[in-house]
Amino acid sequence: MPGTQARVATVAIAGLGLIGGSLAAALRESGFAARIVGWGRRDTSLRRGVELGVIDAYTLSLEEALAADIFVICTPTLVAADLLQDVLRLTLDSDRPPVITDAASVKGNLQRAALDACDGSFPAHLVLGHPIAGSERSGVDAAQADLYRDHRVILTPQAETDAAALALVRDMWLATGAEVVEMDVARxxxxxxxxxxxxxxxxxxxxxxxxxxxxxxxxxxxxxxxxxxxxxxxxxxxxxxxxxxxxxxxxxxxxxxxxxxxxxxxxxxxxxxxxxxxxxxxxxxxxxxxxxxxxxxxxxxxxxxxxxxxxxxxxxxxxxxx
Ligand SMILES: NC(=O)C1=CN([C@@H]2O[C@H](COP(=O)(O)OP(=O)(O)OC[C@H]3O[C@@H](n4cnc5c(N)ncnc54)[C@H](O)[C@@H]3O)[C@@H](O)[C@H]2O)C=CC1
Ligand SMILES: O=C(O)C(=O)Cc1ccc(O)cc1
The missing domain is CATH 1.10.3660.10 (6-phosphogluconate dehydrogenase C-terminal like domain)
Incomplete structure (x- = not known):
């Protein structure tokens, strides 16, 4: 957004489909991040994302994507658990890890995946989340910048969660026009x-x-x-x-x-x-x-x-x- 100071330099979105693409589009529109980068294993949806103006750029390198301020996992749920473990292993010893979050529909399996990857302690830079908005459609072509407006996003912080990481993820979703609520994972x-x-x-x-x-x-x-x-x-x-x-x-x-x-x-x-x-x-x-x-x-x-x-x-x- 011209003239507005971005809250962060870069948000990286892993899995540029309906949910990731809509988040990218909303964040671009709101000016929350100076740059939105897509990450994936193949470049088809990423190239399409650049064409549609949903993302600024993309990379196939996970290490490069993890240089972002926030890394948002928007892949299917079981892929999200594996990717989360890879990402946590790559960032655990980092001095300045990105804040890691996600949009998957189930939280318990990701909580367990995180605990497994981090020897039983929940990582402070991880904030699991779930936007309660979507549709039966999928893929980046179905993305909508206003998908989250007036919808709820549930965050499931743990006792170990870093307060600044939680505030950043909360601000990210608020920038999309969503209402943010917190809930226990099991609930x-x-x-x-x-x-x-x-x-x-x-x-x-x-x-x-x-x-x-x-x-x-x-x-x-x-x-x-x-x-x-x-x-x-x-x-x-x-x-x-x-x-x-x-x-x-x-x-x-x-x-x-x-x-x-x-x-x-x-x-x-x-x-x-x-x-x-x-x-x-x-x-x-x-x-x-x-x-x-x-x-x-x-x-x-x-x-x-x-x-x-x-x-x-x-x-x-x-x-x-x-
Ligand atoms: N569709 C919906 O209404 C909602 C979906 N969710 C959750 O959001 C997540 C994404 O859902 P959608 O955007 O609807 O799906 P989608 O199919 O539109 O997008 C998924 C993206 O993940 C990528 N992907 C798949 N496997 C991958 C892998 N192994 N590595 C890297 N990228 C991979 C795909 O290329 C695609 O770009 C899911 O976890 C879903 O449960 C949450 C709220 C609503
Ligand atoms: O299409 C619909 O009506 C939905 O229910 C969208 C949806 C799908 C999955 C979620 O985790 C949240 C929302």
Missing amino acids: HDAVLAATSHLPHVLAYALVDALARSDASEEIFRFAAGGFRDFTRIASSDPVMWRDIAIANRPALLEAIDQFSAHLGELRAAVETGDADGLHSTFTRAKAARDRFAASLAERGKGSSDAAAVGQPETAKRIQSQE
């Missing part, structure tokens, strides 16, 4: 298992079950808006969700089991024609969903639910900022 993984990972598993399961049924052609031909709304997230990237399901196994199993028990109760109500039971479940759920929709509207995410989750129809495509 994060339990809450996200229920509100994000379970719904994705259910959407994939429903679409897969119907697609494999004998009447699938007819079923999809007559599916209406409700089916489309319920199943949008089954268009999400299978690699990303495979990684999330594996990384968050205990919490996701708990969420699936609780939901299965609830579905079993609903099944019994349908079987026995328990009109009161069905009516009270649906009434409770409607009230909860209406409260949720109202709170989204209040937080200023636009007039529709679609805007709240960053659907493509509402996406502002990245314009070249060169």
Whole structure:
């Protein structure tokens, strides 16, 4: 941003897809960093990132990327754990390591990876994070500078976390227009298992079950808006969700089991024609969903639910900022 002093010289983004590309674009637009550099193992998305004006430059050298002030891991969840270990091993003895952070959807596996790489002590320069914003799309071409605006970002600092590192990561996300909250790692993984990972598993399961049924052609031909709304997230990237399901196994199993028990109760109500039971479940759920929709509207995410989750129809495509 012309005339504004950048908070840091360089932010390096590892994994320039939807999430990394949107962060890069937002930070460029806000002037938070003087320079945004992409890092990856192959240059395809990185070259595209420069073309789109999302990043200033890129490197395939991890050592070079680690010269940045902040190194943000935005790769799929299981890759993130391996990369985090490489990065921690390379920076542990450094006098001036970059602040390391990430955007992955599960935090427990990264916390364990960090402890493993650092002989059981949590590194002070690591701040694990998770933006609660995104969509079913992936890749740098889907990046949006306003993806995080008015959305929450969860940071999970530990007792060992350096206060200045935490403040820097907090400021980085605030510069994207997000609201930053802090949470315990286990709590994060339990809450996200229920509100994000379970719904994705259910959407994939429903679409897969119907697609494999004998009447699938007819079923999809007559599916209406409700089916489309319920199943949008089954268009999400299978690699990303495979990684999330594996990384968050205990919490996701708990969420699936609780939901299965609830579905079993609903099944019994349908079987026995328990009109009161069905009516009270649906009434409770409607009230909860209406409260949720109202709170989204209040937080200023636009007039529709679609805007709240960053659907493509509402996406502002990245314009070249060169
Ligand atoms: N898509 C979403 O709505 C959200 C995703 N997340 C998390 O953010 C992370 C990134 O997700 P997206 O941006 O959606 O995925 P994406 O597929 O759009 O981008 C991932 C990027 O990582 C790179 N990558 C893959 N394997 C790599 C490797 N071995 N080494 C280096 N780079 C590699 C890819 O080339 C790509 O540029 C994931 O951990 C995901 O769980 C978090 C919040 C929302
Ligand atoms: O597409 C959607 O509605 C999402 O739920 C986006 C999303 C995906 C993964 C996350 O960890 C957080 C948000």
